[in-house]
Amino acid sequence: MTAKTRGATLGDVAKLAGVSIATASKALNGRAQVRDSTREKVFRAASALDFVPNALARGLLFGQSGTVGLLTSDLEGRFSLPIMMGAEDAFGAGSTSVFLCDARGDPIREQHQLKALLSRQVDGLIVVGARPDPREPLSGDAGVPVVYAYSPSTDPQDCSVTSDNVESGRLAAEHLVAIGRGRIGIITGDPSYGAAHDRVEGVLEALARAGATPVAEPLFGSWSEGWGRGAARALLDQHPDVDGVICGSDQIARGAVDALREEGRSIPGDVAVVGHDNWEILSTGSRPPLTTIDMNLQELGRRAANLLFDAIGGNPSHGVEKLPCRLVVRGSTLSTV
Amino acid sequence: MTAKTRGATLGDVAKLAGVSIATASKALNGRAQVRDSTREKVFRAASALDFVPNALARGLLFGQSGTVGLLTSDLEGRFSLPIMMGAEDAFGAGSTSVFLCDARGDPIREQHQLKALLSRQVDGLIVVGARPDPREPLSGDAGVPVVYAYSPSTDPQDCSVTSDNVESGRLAAEHLVAIGRGRIGIITGDPSYGAAHDRVEGVLEALARAGATPVAEPLFGSWSEGWGRGAARALLDQHPDVDGVICGSDQIARGAVDALREEGRSIPGDVAVVGHDNWEILSTGSRPPLTTIDMNLQELGRRAANLLFDAIGGNPSHGVEKLPCRLVVRGSTLSTV
DNA sequence: CTGTTAGCGCCTTCAG
DNA sequence: CTGAAGGCGCTAACAG
Numbered sequence: 087m088t089a090k091t092r093g094a095t096l097g098d099v100a101k102l103a104g105v106s107i108a109t110a111s112k113a114l115n116g117r118a119q120v121r122d123s124t125r126e127k128v129f130r131a132a133s134a135l136d137f138v139p140n141a142l143a144r145g146l147l148f149g150q151s152g153t154v155g156l157l158t159s160d161l162e163g164r165f166s167l168p169i170m171m172g173a174e175d176a177f178g179a180g181s182t183s184v185f186l187c188d189a190r191g192d193p194i195r196e197q198h199q200l201k202a203l204l205s206r207q208v209d210g211l212i213v214v215g216a217r218p219d220p221r222e223p224l225s226g227d228a229g230v231p232v233v234y235a236y237s238p239s240t241d242p243q244d245c246s247v248t249s250d251n252v253e254s255g256r257l258a259a260e261h262l263v264a265i266g267r268g269r270i271g272i273i274t275g276d277p278s279y280g281a282a283h284d285r286v287e288g289v290l291e292a293l294a295r296a297g298a299t300p301v302a303e304p305l306f307g308s309w310s311e312g313w314g315r316g317a318a319r320a321l322l323d324q325h326p327d328v329d330g331v332i333c334g335s336d337q338i339a340r341g342a343v344d345a346l347r348e349e350g351r352s353i354p355g356d357v358a359v360v361g362h363d364n365w366e367i368l369s370t371g372s373r374p375p376l377t378t379i380d381m382n383l384q385e386l387g388r389r390a391a392n393l394l395f396d397a398i399g400g401n402p403s404h405g406v407e408k409l410p411c412r413l414v415v416r417g418s419t420l421s422t423v
Numbered sequence: 424m425t426a427k428t429r430g431a432t433l434g435d436v437a438k439l440a441g442v443s444i445a446t447a448s449k450a451l452n453g454r455a456q457v458r459d460s461t462r463e464k465v466f467r468a469a470s471a472l473d474f475v476p477n478a479l480a481r482g483l484l485f486g487q488s489g490t491v492g493l494l495t496s497d498l499e500g501r502f503s504l505p506i507m508m509g510a511e512d513a514f515g516a517g518s519t520s521v522f523l524c525d526a527r528g529d530p531i532r533e534q535h536q537l538k539a540l541l542s543r544q545v546d547g548l549i550v551v552g553a554r555p556d557p558r559e560p561l562s563g564d565a566g567v568p569v570v571y572a573y574s575p576s577t578d579p580q581d582c583s584v585t586s587d588n589v590e591s592g593r594l595a596a597e598h599l600v601a602i603g604r605g606r607i608g609i610i611t612g613d614p615s616y617g618a619a620h621d622r623v624e625g626v627l628e629a630l631a632r633a634g635a636t637p638v639a640e641p642l643f644g645s646w647s648e649g650w651g652r653g654a655a656r657a658l659l660d661q662h663p664d665v666d667g668v669i670c671g672s673d674q675i676a677r678g679a680v681d682a683l684r685e686e687g688r689s690i691p692g693d694v695a696v697v698g699h700d701n702w703e704i705l706s707t708g709s710r711p712p713l714t715t716i717d718m719n720l721q722e723l724g725r726r727a728a729n730l731l732f733d734a735i736g737g738n739p740s741h742g743v744e745k746l747p748c749r750l751v752v753r754g755s756t757l758s759t760v
Numbered sequence: 761c762t763g764t765t766a767g768c769g770c771c772t773t774c775a776g
Numbered sequence: 777c778t779g780a781a782g783g784c785g786c787t788a789a790c791a792g
Contacts, residue, residue, distance in 0.1 A: 092486065092566045093541070095769060106779045111771055119777060136563075141542040142479045142488060143769035146784050149429065151479060153522075153543070163504040171525060183539050185490075186523040188508060202520050204430070205478040206490070226473075229429045311708035337708060344681075367704065371648035371674060432785060443763045448787060456761060480785035483768050 094135035103131035114139070145207060154394060155185045155203035157196065158214040160236075164365070165383060166214045169235050172387025173212060177395070182209075191216055193225075200224060210394040212387075213237075218251060218281035231397030235390040236383070238406045245397065247390045249381040250408035251281045255288025257413045258332045258360040258379060263296045265419060267330035267358055270300050273317040273342055274334030277306035282334050285362065289332055301325040309334070314341025322349055329357055336361040336368040339376050343418060347373070358419040374417025381411050431472035440468035451476070482544060491731060492522045492540035494533065495551040497573075501702070502720060503551045506572055509724025510549060514732070519546075528553055530562075537561060547731045549724075550574075555588060555618035568734030572727040573720070575743045582734065584727045586718040587745035588618045592625025594750045595669045595697040595716060600633045602756060604667035604695055607637050610654040610679055611671030612646035619643065619671050622699065626669055638662040646671070651678025659686055666694055673698040673705040676713050680755060684710070695756040711754025718748050 100110035105124060113120045113128035120128075131137075145151040156173065158166035166186075174184055185203060189196035203211065210230050215221040215237020223239040224232060231245075238246030262270055272289055274282045286304045293299060302325055307313035314333060318341065321328055331346070333339035339361030343353055351357045353374060361369055361378035369376035386409050393403050437447035442461060450457045450465035457465075468474075482488040493510065495503035503523075511521055522540060526533035540548065547567050552558045552574020560576040561569060568582075575583030599607055609626055611619045623641045630636060639662055644650035651670060655678065658665055668683070670676035676698030680690055688694045690711060698706055698715035706713035723746050730740050 092544070096771095097769080107769090108771080108780075109778055112778090115771080117772095121777060124777080138538060138542045140483070140544060140769050142482045142544050143784090144771080145479045146477070146483055146768095146786090147770055147772090149784075163500045167500040167504065170523070171527075174525065183522060183524070183543060185520060186507070187520070188511065190508075201475060205475045206520060207429070207477060207479050229473075337704070340708070365704075367674070367702075371677070433787095434785080444785090445764075445787080446762055449762090452787080458761060461761080477785050480768090481787080483770090483784090484786055484788090486768075 094132075094137045096137070096139070098135055099128065099131045099137050102135060103128045149207070150209050150398075151207040152181060153183045153185055153206065153208050154210045154212060154391075155187060155199075155206075155208040156212045156214065157187050157189055157199055157203065159189050159191045159196070159216040160214055161188070161190060161216070165236055168383035169212075169214055169387035169390065172384035172389075173391040174387075175384070176388040176391035197225065200228065204229065210398050212390050212394060213239075217279060218248060219279055231394055231402060233390045233394045233397065235386055242406070243404055245393055245403045246406040247386055247393065248406060248408055249383075249386060249411055251284035252288040252291070253408070254362065254379045254381070254411040255285035255290075255332070256292040257288075257411060258285075258362070259289040259292035259296075261360065261377070261413055261415070261419060262330040262332065262358055263292065263298065265354075265358060268298050269325065269328050270298065270330040270332060271302060271321045271325065271328045272300050272304035272332050273314060273321065273338055274304055274306055275309035275313070275338060282306065285334060301328050307338075309337055311337050311341035311344075314338035315345040316341075318342035318345040319349065322346065322351070331357060331359045333359065333361050336363045336365045336376055336378055339378065339418070340368050340372050343372050343374075343376070354417070354419050354421055360419060364414050369414075369416065372418065374421070377416045377419040378414050379411045380414050382409060385409060431469075431474045433474070433476070435472055436465065436468045436474050439472060440465045486544075487546050487735075488544040489518060490520045490522055490543065490545050491547045491549060491728075492524060492536075492543075492545040493549045493551065494524050494526055494536055494540065496526050496528045496533070496553040497551055498525070498527060498553070502573055505720035506549075506551055506724035506727065509721035509726075510728040511724075512721070513725040513728035534562070537563075537565065541566065547735045549727050549731060550576075554616060555585060556616055557583075568731055568739060570727045570731045570734065572723055579743070580741055582730055582740045583743040584723055584730065585743060585745055586720075586723060586748055588621035589625040589628070590745075591699065591716045591718070591748040592622035592627075592669070593629040594625075594748060595622075595699070596626040596629035596633075598697065598714070598750055598752070598756060599667040599669065599695055600629065600635065602691075602695060605635050606662065606665050607635065607667040607669060608639055608658045608662065608665045609637050609641035609669050610651060610658065610675055611641055611643055612650070612675060614643035622671060638665050644675075646674055648674050648678035648681075651675035652682040653678075655679035655682040656686065659683065659688070668694060668696045670696065670698050673700045673702045673713055673715055676715065676755070677705050677709050680709050680711075680713070691754070691756050691758055697756060701751050706751075706753065709755065711758070714753045714756040715751050716748045717751050719746060722746060 113125040160166040187199040211232045221237045234246040361376040364380035450462040497503040524536040548569045571583040698713040701717035
């Protein structure tokens with residue numbers, strides 16, 4: 087039954103090189119106790135045979151597979167893909183591979199994928215949630231280190247990396263203040279998102295420090311362009327003198343910019359607008375392009391990978407680490423850009 | 424050196440159940456020659472120990488790993504993620520897992536990832552290109568079946584699945600004709616994309632069949648909103664009587680819709696607009712929402728997975744299979760929707 | 761029905 | 777410096 091192995095095996099290489107399997111192994115792995123000429127021979131044989139060592143066998147031996155699982159609930163991949171790319175970077179090409187599994191927000195599916203991953207002996211797990219808000223930890227002991235990325239775990243004993251939403255609000259507000267705006271409106275999304283409140287908090291903090299207050303209570307709604315348009319009109323209606331708007335997402339900002347422009351406001355001349363997420367497809371297509379907050383997701387993935395790596399190596403971390411965001415300045419706040 | 428295995432091993436289960444390893448194996452795998460009471464005991468022991476079989480060991484034995492690699496060059500994940508989800512679906516939860524690797528469009532990196540995948544004994548490979556145009560096949564013999572998805576291989580001996588771009592153009596044109604539009608403009612993207620030309624070809628074919636011709640030569644440019652806006656204005660300038668526009672992407676359509684509206688045209692009253700890709704973030708945020716072509720990427724992923732599965736099972740396919748697209752009707756062509 | 765044996769491909773002692 | 781032997785966890789033959 088045992089299907090013939092695909093590629094050449096170490097035995098094949100050894101035979102071709104005229105040495106024993108053990109010697110071939112040592113030669114290829116850079117062990118010292120091999121004569122140079124022998125090593126040479128083995129290498130030639132290996133490349134002649136296109137030898138690729140069987141990671142399964144190696145993994146079986148060491149009890150480690152050189153793979154980690156990335157379990158995501160983020161259907162769209164809007165967040166998990168940059169994170170995955172960052173993780174791939176951090177692990178360094180080739181020595182560790184990443185299994186991506188999509189649980190599609192279904193806990194049963196998640197449990198299932200977890201089992202599949204575990205059976206493949208992943209050395210660790212990165213869990214990416216669908217929202218920036220905290221999520222329940224994986225149920226049951228995974229048996230391997232876990233790092234939660236983007237969505238932190240509600241258990242403070244777990245290791246989580248997320249972006250600092252309070253700071254992102256602060257950044258946006260400080261930028262508007264810096265360019266001389268003082269009558270600022272806030273339009274954000276679904277109020278059930280804790281992150282939406284955090285960002286507002288950051289904005290209020292920064293405004294207070296500058297001796298300002300927003301022109302109105304923050305407007306909560308949904309993460310859509312339509313809401314951005316409607317809210318911007320409402321804001322303008324009640325506070326025609328508004329000169330800056332901070333939005334909870336690029337979609338909202340996009341809608342706000344369109345509505346403001348249609349109401350005759352020039353941007354950034356009359357009103358400056360800041361978005362959030364740096365979703366390029368939206369932010370660069372806007373007129374003018376959106377100044378926005380980038381969550382440095384790739385960096386977040388790298389960090390998660392490094393923490394996981396350390397945990398695998400026996401140095402686990404605990405608690406939530408918040409990574410800084412970055413302001414990306416474009417035309418919606420600075421006309422010279 | 425051999426690190427202790429993480430979870431319980433089959434030996435542990437057997438010991439706890441008071442049977443031999445072989446018997447435990449048979450019991451858990453549903454082999455017939457086991458007494459029911461014994462099987463019962465083994466199952467209880469296994470679940471008491473949270474036993475998860477080691478897929479690596481199994482893979483080593485069978486020469487198959489129960490994993491496939493998904494090698495993508497599509498940075499954004501705009502196309503590869505739906506394809507991956509479709510593939511996951513088709514493989515059925517758990518029995519086969521998918522390794523996602525991003526080559527980032529770099530051939531060297533691709534070669535590297537390929538090696539990593541091969542060393543992990545993937546049973547097959549799905550290769551997803553960055554564009555719908557044909558791409559060079561993987562260099563060197565992978566040693567396992569390969570299916571090219573989205574981007575077909577230039578080698579007709581390879582197995583490829585892609586979406587039918589000629590048909591997508593046809594669909595769009597037929598829809599406009601069906602709703603009574605006869606003065607149709609075409610705005611598409613980068614002329615170096617073969618798919619852009621294919622779609623135009625489909626449009627022309629369908630129009631010809633309806634006894635119509637476009638109002639102007641197709642406008643090629645870039646896949647951006649800015650180009651969509653500019654081209655729409657130019658089109659309107661030269662052909663003020665245009666009553667339908669077919670766009671090569673949703674970004675272009677989005678720009679076109681905005682520009683047309685700003686020029687005082689009502690949509691779809693005066694001008695109906697069709698996009699391409701069904702990129703929801705763009706198509707649903709538009710005013711009105713975009714009628715567009717959906718490439719059924721998830722279905723494409725499923726199909727790729729099935730073809731790969733068959734190939735792994737010894738029934739390889741050859742040539743390029745084109746999957747149909749689907750028209751998604753929204754407000755930019757039908758006001759009642 | 762159950763247990764023993766062999767071996768998948770690899771690496772690491774330990775002898776020569 | 778090189779080779780023989782053992783074993784990682786599992787399953788498929790074959791004995792009992």
